[in-house]
Amino acid sequence: MGSNTLTSMHEIRRSQRAEGPAAILAVSTVNPPNCVSQEEYPDYYFRVTKSQHLTDLKQKLKTFCQMTSTEKRYFHHTEELLDAHPEFLCRDKPSLDARLDIAAAAAPELAASAAAKAIAEWGRPATDITHLVVSTNSGAHAPGADLRLASLLGLRASVCRTMLNLNGCSAGAASLRLAKDLAENNRGARVLVACVELTVVAFRGPEEACPHRLISQAVFGDGAGAVIVGADGVLSVERPLFEMVSASQTTIPATDGVLTMQLTEAGLDGDIFTRELTPLAAQHIGQCLTDAFQPLGIMSGGAGWNDLFFVVHPGLRGIMDHIDGALRLDPGKLAASRTVLREYGNMLGARLIFVLDEQRRRMEEDGETGEWGVMMGFGPGFTVETMVLHAVVIDLHDEN
Incomplete structure (x- = not known):
């Protein structure tokens, strides 16, 4: 009886798991309508914060904006909203409740816009979603954005929801790592990942000190x-884009202070020590790539990194420059990351999905090639998320 039970358990376990690897089946992105060019931003910022008399600080912000290589950014908050909440401008005034209430209403709506586009691209009904992973650095409610998003999309009441809060810029990569595990360990699972970020939780005026x-x-x-992830794709309906081969996370020792976030009475706060932060990823990225690819017997490292396509969270332009140098990458290898940095700025966890979408576009529309690739996210810790990707070759002109 014991032997039969053990055999039965093995069979049950095998029947519960997918046969093939998880794959990205759809990806989409959205932004709120309020767009401000980086060139105009210093004037905009000092006007809406009623700080135009601080001319030295305004010049510093101009310098910072010029250093980013970003051309424009999008925001949910408007001048009218900021005028209605003067407490948002001062660090010494409590404003957390109001900020979180705004985000609680707006974040699920923005996430639903991205998710609806992904579901339409996927081609199956929203009720076929079995798992929902939502990440944000802009919320702290329970029930949270996940429940509201499920309601907006009309997901089943049985959908398995997971919220990730305050994972910083690595939230997108962490969410996709979790989605991979869910898809491969639950036969037939279809995981919707939604990452949404609103900077209204952290917007405040300048501080002379x-x-x-x-x-x-x-x-x-x-x-x-938004990304939809699933294994064993139904090829008559679904079109796998990238197979998710392996995923790992590395925390660099003694770096927990270089990038910090915390909710305070005055909203989301933290520190970015750019001098220490900028070279960190480059100093460790080679080892992270070796650790990811060597067990798979795919890459030998060194010059082989140029055979990969890269989906990398571009935190700052300096981080990209250091990675280029450390890996001795050919020009244009980080083009998807640099394009997103230029067009949108840093959208924390959501930005990696923008890079993934841009890389997909380059491969489908521009003819960019590559069989094997890597997705990388960086965040507080200092944490490096690494995922090996395998591009699925599909003839887009084949209508059969």
Whole structure:
């Protein structure tokens, strides 16, 4: 009886798991309508914060904006909204409740816009979604954005929901790592990942005593991305884009202070020590790639990195430049990351999905090639998320 039970358990376990690897089946992105060019942003920022008399700080912000290589950013908050909440401008005034209430209403709506596009591209009904993973650095409610999003999309009441809060810029990669595990360990699962970020939770006026805090005002923007993940695709309906081969996370020792986030009475706060942060990823990325690819017997490293396509979270332009140098990449290897940095700024966890979508576009429309690739996210910790991707070759002109 014991032997039969053991055999039965093995059979049950085998029947519960997918046969093939998880794959990205659809990807989409959206931004709120309020767009401000980076060139105009210093004037905009000092006007809406009623700080135009701080001319030295305004010049610093201009310098920071010029250093980003970003051309424009999108925001949910408008001048009218900020005028209605003067408490948002001062660090010494409580504003967290109001900020979170705004985000609680707006974040699910923006996420739903991205998710609806992904579901339409996927080609199956929303009720076929079995798992929902939502990540945001803009919320702290329970029930949260996941429940509201499920309602907006008309997902089943039995959908398995998971919320990831305050994972910083690595939230997108962490969410996709979780989706991979869910898809491969639950036969037939279809996982919707939604990452949504609203900087209204962190927007505030300049501080003469802390000019370095202006860096965050020069960098971050709003957006949402959605990805549908599943294994054993139904090829008559679904079109796998990238197979998710392996995923790992590495925390660099003694770096927990270089990038911090916390909810305070004055909203989301934290520090970015750019001098220490900028070279960190480059110093460790070679080892992370070797650890990811060597067990698979795919890449030998070194010059082989140029055979990969790259989906990398572009936190800052300096991070991209250091990675280029450390891996000795050919020009254009990080083009998808640099394009998203230029067009949208840093949207925290959502931005990796924008890079994934841009890389997909380059391969489908521009003819960019590559069989094997890597997705990487960086966040507080200092944490490096690494996922090996395998491009699925599909003839887009084949109508059969």
